[in-house]
Amino acid sequence: MTLFHFFNCAILTFGPHAVYYSATPLSEYDTLGTSIKAALVYLGTALVKLVCLATFLKVSENDSFDPYQELLKALIGFIDVAGLYFALTQLTHRNISQNHKFQAVGLGWAFADSVLHRLAPLWVGARGLEFTWDFILQGLEANANLVLSISLAALGSLMWLRKNKPKTLIPIIYACAGIVATMPSITSYLRRGLGWHFPKVVGFELFTSLVMAFISWQLFSACQRPSS
Amino acid sequence: MQSNPTTMSSKNPRERQMLESIYSMIALVFILVTCVELCDAATVVDVYRLIQYDISGVPFGSRFATLNHHAGSLHFAPGVDLSRTVLIIPVRELNITFVKEYISQRKPLGGLLFLLPQMFNFENREAATESKYQIREKELMKTVLVELERLLIHANIPYPVYFAFEDDDIDAVLADVKRSDVSGQPATATTGGYKLVVSAPEPKRIASPSITNIQGWLPGLKADGDPNQLPTIAIVASYDTFGTAPALSVGSDSNGSGVVALLELARLFSLLYSNPKTRGRYNLLFGLTSGGPYNYNGTHKWLRSFDQRLRESIDYAICLNSIGSWDNELWIHVSKPPENAFIKQIFEGFSTVAEELGFEVGLKHKKINISNPRVAWEHEKFSKLRVTAATLSELSTAPELLESTGGLSDSRHFINETAIVRSIKLVAESIARHIYGCQGKNIQIFADNTSLAVNAPYIRSWLDLLSKTPRVVPFLTKNDPFVMALKKELEDHTHEVNVHHEVLDGMFTLYDSTKAKLNIYQVASVTFDLLLLLVLGSYLIILFTFLVITTRGLDDLISLFRRPPSRKVKTA
Numbered sequence: 001m002t003l004f005h006f007f008n009c010a011i012l013t014f015g016p017h018a019v020y021y022s023a024t025p026l027s028e029y030d031t032l033g034t035s036i037k038a039a040l041v042y043l044g045t046a047l048v049k050l051v052c053l054a055t056f057l058k059v060s061e062n063d064s065f066d067p068y069q070e071l072l073k074a075l076i077g078f079i080d081v082a083g084l085y086f087a088l089t090q091l092t093h094r095n096i097s098q099n100h101k102f103q104a105v106g107l108g109w110a111f112a113d114s115v116l117h118r119l120a121p122l123w124v125g126a127r128g129l130e131f132t133w134d135f136i137l138q139g140l141e142a143n144a145n146l147v148l149s150i151s152l153a154a155l156g157s158l159m160w161l162r163k164n165k166p167k168t169l170i171p172i173i174y175a176c177a178g179i180v181a182t183m184p185s186i187t188s189y190l191r192r193g194l195g196w197h198f199p200k201v202v203g204f205e206l207f208t209s210l211v212m213a214f215i216s217w218q219l220f221s222a223c224q225r226p227s228s
Numbered sequence: 229m230q231s232n233p234t235t236m237s238s239k240n241p242r243e244r245q246m247l248e249s250i251y252s253m254i255a256l257v258f259i260l261v262t263c264v265e266l267c268d269a270a271t272v273v274d275v276y277r278l279i280q281y282d283i284s285g286v287p288f289g290s291r292f293a294t295l296n297h298h299a300g301s302l303h304f305a306p307g308v309d310l311s312r313t314v315l316i317i318p319v320r321e322l323n324i325t326f327v328k329e330y331i332s333q334r335k336p337l338g339g340l341l342f343l344l345p346q347m348f349n350f351e352n353r354e355a356a357t358e359s360k361y362q363i364r365e366k367e368l369m370k371t372v373l374v375e376l377e378r379l380l381i382h383a384n385i386p387y388p389v390y391f392a393f394e395d396d397d398i399d400a401v402l403a404d405v406k407r408s409d410v411s412g413q414p415a416t417a418t419t420g421g422y423k424l425v426v427s428a429p430e431p432k433r434i435a436s437p438s439i440t441n442i443q444g445w446l447p448g449l450k451a452d453g454d455p456n457q458l459p460t461i462a463i464v465a466s467y468d469t470f471g472t473a474p475a476l477s478v479g480s481d482s483n484g485s486g487v488v489a490l491l492e493l494a495r496l497f498s499l500l501y502s503n504p505k506t507r508g509r510y511n512l513l514f515g516l517t518s519g520g521p522y523n524y525n526g527t528h529k530w531l532r533s534f535d536q537r538l539r540e541s542i543d544y545a546i547c548l549n550s551i552g553s554w555d556n557e558l559w560i561h562v563s564k565p566p567e568n569a570f571i572k573q574i575f576e577g578f579s580t581v582a583e584e585l586g587f588e589v590g591l592k593h594k595k596i597n598i599s600n601p602r603v604a605w606e607h608e609k610f611s612k613l614r615v616t617a618a619t620l621s622e623l624s625t626a627p628e629l630l631e632s633t634g635g636l637s638d639s640r641h642f643i644n645e646t647a648i649v650r651s652i653k654l655v656a657e658s659i660a661r662h663i664y665g666c667q668g669k670n671i672q673i674f675a676d677n678t679s680l681a682v683n684a685p686y687i688r689s690w691l692d693l694l695s696k697t698p699r700v701v702p703f704l705t706k707n708d709p710f711v712m713a714l715k716k717e718l719e720d721h722t723h724e725v726n727v728h729h730e731v732l733d734g735m736f737t738l739y740d741s742t743k744a745k746l747n748i749y750q751v752a753s754v755t756f757d758l759l760l761l762l763v764l765g766s767y768l769i770i771l772f773t774f775l776v777i778t779t780r781g782l783d784d785l786i787s788l789f790r791r792p793p794s795r796k797v798k799t800a
Contacts, residue, residue: 004754004757004761005752005757005760007761008757008760008761008764011761011764011765011768012764012767015764015768016768016771019768019771019772019775020771020775022772023771023772023773023775023776023779024775024776024779024780025779025780128749129423129425129747129749129751130749130750130751131421131749131750131751131752136760
């Protein structure tokens, strides 16, 4: 029965990635390799991030919100963007359109993030006898994260790969990318600075991820129009 | 159009290798994680198991220790199958007829968890002393507990039975369980389904438990001749207990009060005997015996170890048993007829002193049945060896086997310290008058406010220690600190302190695992999980159709289902 619960939570956490891959044209154009490469890049980025966090951040005794430390953390968080840049531009991709490339990279990125951050707690926690809503919420958070990663990858591909884009849209693209990239810091602030509870934070994340996804979709199609 | 994994893997052998190494890494992580013990229960409480024992191979008590069932309360709907439910019953609201019915008819239950008031928790006396219980309420609780104990000890219960103390956590759990039981809904994540888990090993038989008797002498003044010729007066008390929950059987009255009295008597007479002028012409023998609940097995072994001359030199023996909670009447139990000259002498000595102290002592005669191995009183072991002996007790009738042996209800709260002081005065004065030959004279040797007064703080401190120490024999090892403390105390007051280790034999077999940790988990029901699966499944299906429609169009989605299976085979 507890294994059942673990199974449920795992479906919620990792199911959307699989569904996304199989439902969209990604599965038709053999983009699995790209996703795996992106995941490996994520692993490397996470490692670098860990080293940076360990070097520059001091361990806080209490769980309070320290603006300076959080700023540092947000800066270190931008290593993610660097990793994503590397994944989008430097990796050689066989005959894959830009359109699919960013999706594959975003998917691999989000999946690696979920595996790295959520699988172990899920395995340890959700199989315990004690029931909590935490793992279901964590699964929802993984969904929001998937949407955000793909949005960020889309914005990234607009920034770095597309040459002929309308000049007026460039600042908006950069602003959106900035917001999406600082999302982890914003949620951390909400949770610790304002003392929001986990369900509220997850709700916020879901909401903003949908909004950001919508905006980046609009931007992407706006940039696509002149070229097509 | 079709993605072909075989071509991919043949193209990228390096990538495949890397993937395999990652898989093995992940597998390793999984194995490591499963090794980690999962213990994040909502609440963990100490629980004390009902005793499990055999009498000549006939099983009694609770026969199991492991527990893994849902919690239920007494408000369950009638006709519900309780074979997978642990009933949580606060002793305050105990309905004894219900428990009796369940146990005597051997109805199936998952388990029983009795909640005792904090009053009985000897480990936090602070909370207990400031409790607001009225005396009547306390007495009521005691009678209920005595009845419950009698019921549980003599039954063979095929499921685990545990005792725990009420606290805020467990009260909250019980309130939740009650609420869901009353509303009649099955337990879900939101309506408070609780699972009680005790993971304990299978109870094992305790092979040849040891019992320890401690004896000390106060030798009398050697007149010209052999000191062995001096008569001896023995003062005996058994110190171990037996009760429903071995880890809670402290037996403050039975027989903590007797042990305290014996230690105080040893102290008083050592004062007298340390001065040659007041040293009597009697040897005093103090014996702390073990195995009391098991037909005074320790007393039996101890007496057998005496040589014939010593046994014959014993003038009489006074056994102290349960003298801590009486009001104005004590009983002297004997097994020789009251007309017997020695008995008459002892009784008259005691009753005159009692009269002076302002209470009464009654005499009860109970014949020994030689053919029956069971003895009701400790003095009967002496009487069987033709030694004059009597038991001083507040109990007017002989207790049944394994009753009044210091169980759950026998807590410090029901002890009257002044009663113990008066009992000590009675015994000390009577023995002293016997020793110094001043029967019938109205003199007080152990008068208050003299150096020979009974020391109330000393009594209180020993009583507190005894009321905190569970003393069921198989769980009291040879070198238990408590046994060592008793020995040390006797050594302080008497000479030639000997410790006899014997093996408890007879028809009793006890089992271990008396204490455990109870984990209380809040759990969701299977229905909840099924519903969740349904919701998640539909979420994924909706997501799939949404993505297919937005990225490939509706026609593609329909064609996914339209595609005939024969074509699939062809392409594959």
